[in-house]
Amino acid sequence: MDKTVNQKAWFLVLPVFLVVAFSAVIPLMTVVNYSMQDTFGNNQFFWNGVGWFKELLDPSTDLGGRFLASLGRNLLFSAIILAIEVPLGIVVALSMPREGWSVAACLVILALPLLIPWNVVGTIWQIFGRPDIGLLGYVLNHLGLDYNYVSNDVDAWITVIVMDVWHWTSLVALLCYAGLKSIPDAYYQAAQIDGASRWAVFKAIQLPKMNRVLLIAVLLRFMDSFMIYTEPFVVTGGGPGNSTTFVSIELVKIALGQFDLGKAAALSLVYNLIILIVCWVFYTVMTNAGSERPAKEGVA
Amino acid sequence: MARIDLVDLAHSYGGNDAPPESFALKPVTMTWRQGGAYALLGPSGCGKTTLLNLISGIVTPSRGKILFDGRDITPLSTQKRNIAQVFQFPVIYDTMTVGENLAFPLKNRGVAKAEVNARVKQIADLLDLTPYLNRKATRLTADAKQKISLGRGLVRSDVAAVLFDEPLTVIDPELKWQLRSKLKALHREFDLTMIYVTHDQTEALTFADTVVVMHDGRVVQSGTPAELFDKPAHTFVGYFIGSPGMNILPAEVSGHEARIDGHVIGLRRNYGVLPSSKKIEIGVRPEFVDVAAPASGLLSAAIERIDDLGRIQFARVRVGNAKFAARVPPGFSIPGNTAGLIFNPAHVHVYADSQLVEGVA
Known part of the structure; x- marks a missing residue:
């Protein structure tokens, strides 16, 4: 039997093709296009080749200096919040009850910060930390601490970090709690029989069994904190000076503040690339961690 | 190394x-001698795992006492009881090598390093784990993992008893035999009290010298495999042990006779007059009833x-x-759809409300 030639089948693929084109390919290509050009407004564009990319990676230029400085701040910020949120989340998960009504209560309380819109979180802390009307700022200043996140770099950093810890530690805790719940009772009973101390149980059973959820938690928290925009923008606006200007804030300043579409597009692409690479590294590590299967040969 | 006494032990x-009926383990008093190999046998939910967990201290009893060598250890925690337990699913410390797994209980107890190494080496030799000592334990097969679990119990020189909670569930059938013979060999070598929970009668009967049959939270019989087979103390034991299980038929029993539908079956012992308020049954194992051609003197049966x-x-x-x-006797061919049954009177037992009635010889 001859194959029927029916080119109409292509129409079935068309909707997907259109959706992907308009949602991903065309916008991305537009950005790639912009990143190669310079504009002085009025929709006049001039070819610039890879000029912006060269500048981005050269700290002596204005663009490169700003990008690399904000990238450094962003990496420092991610490192600090990971160093706080991961251990804290583990501690919270370990101290949560295992059964009874209090489990539900704990879960609800933990989930609350996660449900608050990001700019509301920013607003809450912006007001909370104000020395004149904010509870935290007012109390600290009356205790004799000179706390002002608007004028002091360190105070601004502390505020942004504490805010992020408040907002996201729950996520780590919930993931760890799920990991802990999946450990069969027999492990704890065996450890008891083996005379293991609390610390030995944590090291030998709980931490290894939380391995995978912790990787996911670190991935999620790294990605989110690396892309952070709303909260610090609402609280500090990137200030004082540039001290809390993270990459996404810098990007918005360049794209919308200065309307330098070419520079902003180049920065976006590099930013995107960094995130993709980190994602890929995590993915590889995670799939390798999961592929440890028992050897086939028997032990008799 | 200890004798274990259970005194009026019960748990809910x-x-x-x-209410007493809801107890997972109804009151039980029994003694397990030092060096014995015991099997707790019964269907799921009969209370055997509860009993095991009471002995290991994972569960604290609602009532009663547990004595090790006459010493009351009921209030002691699991750590202080010197018990080793092997669970249904292998418990392995993932990040450690086989050697570190075996050393773990000793390290926790602060044993000197040289002694730890010596013990680990000795136990690994016994369990044939020596070639794997430096391998990550997660990468081994299920039976090797169960051996490691067992090894963690054996490395301690002070173990009072080794408890097994259906340890062969996840093991491939051909390896089950090997592992079970290994257990028997270890039992002989170490003179350990071993308690083995299972719902598999073959496992129980081949492993243990005393089988404790449990049913609905109660110990219904405890005895050697031969005793359980020849003289079940409870219809449940008769039915549960043996394949096919014991035949149980309602009957009227008086003196040396059991009557089924007017047909008389002779009994070896004299049962006198049994109380009419109880449900009277006779039990006989299939091995002790032969089919024969239908005859007027034989109980008739329809062959299905x-x-x-084999x-x-x-x-x-x-x-x-x-x-x-x-x-079916060798060489016998069945003439039609009906047959007569020939009972061996020595092996016909009488039960009143499921309990064995001892007749008078």
């Missing part, structure tokens, strides 16, 4: 005030099918409405 997960087990054939028949199994 609903607390001590729960013949099961050929070495022996069993006829599945019906007596009245009751299902019944009987041996």
Whole structure:
């Protein structure tokens, strides 16, 4: 039997093709296009080749200096919040009850910060930390601490970090709690029989069994904190000076503040690339961690 | 190394005030001698794992006491009881090597390093784990992992008893035999008290010298495999042990006779007059009833099918409405759909309300 030639089948693929084109390919290509050009407004564009990319990676230029400085701040910020949120989340998960009504209560309380819109979180802390009307700022200043996140770099950093810890530690805790719940009772009973101390149980059973959820938690928290925009923008606006200007804030300043579409597009692409690479590294590590299967040969 | 006494031991997960019928373990008093190999046998939910967990201290009893060598250890925690336990699913410390796994209980107890190494080496030799000592334990097969779990119990020189909670569930059938013979060998070598929980009668009967049969939270019989087979103390034991299980038929019993539908079966012992308020049944194993050509003196049965087990054939028949199994004598061919049953009077037992009635010789 001859194959029927029916080119109409292509129409079935068309909707997907259109959706992907308009949602991903065309916008991305537009950005790639912009990143190669310079504009002085009025929709006049001039070819610039890879000029912006060269500048981005050269700290002596204005663009490169700003990008690399904000990238450094962003990496420092991610490192600090990971160093706080991961251990804290583990501690919270370990101290949560295992059964009874209090489990539900704990879960609800933990989930609350996660449900608050990001700019509301920013607003809450912006007001909370104000020395004149904010509870935290007012109390600290009356205790004799000179706390002002608007004028002091360190105070601004502390505020942004504490805010992020408040907002996201729950996520780590919930993931760890799920990991802990999946450990069969027999492990704890065996450890008891083996005379293991609390610390030995944590090291030998709980931490290894939380391995995978912790990787996911670190991935999620790294990605989110690396892309952070709303909260610090609402609280500090990137200030004082540039001290809390993270990459996404810098990007918005360049794209919308200065309307330098070419520079902003180049920065976006590099930013995107960094995130993709980190994602890929995590993915590889995670799939390798999961592929440890028992050897086939028997032990008799 | 210890004798274990259970004194009026009972447990309810609903607390001590729960109604007696709801107790997961009804009061039991028994003694397990030092160096014995015991099997706790029974269907799921019969309380055998509860009993095991009471002994290991994972569960604290609602009532009663547990004595090790006469010393009351009921209030002691698991750590202080010197118990080793092997669980249904292998418990392995993932990040450690096989050697570190074996050393873990000793390290926790602060044993000197040289002694730890010596013990680990000795136990690894016994369990044939020596070639794997430096390998990550997660990468081994299920039976090797169970050996490691067992090894963690054996490395301690002060173990009072080794408890097994259905340890062969996840093991491949051909390896089950090897592992079970290993256990028996270890039992002989170490003179350890071993308690083995299982719902598999073959496992129980081959492993243990005393089998404790449990049913509905109660110990219904404890004895050697031969005792359980020849003289079940409870209809449940008769039915649960043996394949096919014991035939149980309602009957009227008086003196040396049991009557089924007016047909008389002779009994070896004299049962006198049994109380009429109790449900009277006779029990006889299929091995002790032969099918024969129908005859006027024999209880007649309708043949449903013949099961050929290779070495022996069993006829599945019906007596009245009751299902019944009987041996087909070698070389016997069944003439039609009905047959007569020849009972061996020495092996016909009488039960009143499921409990064995001892007749007078």
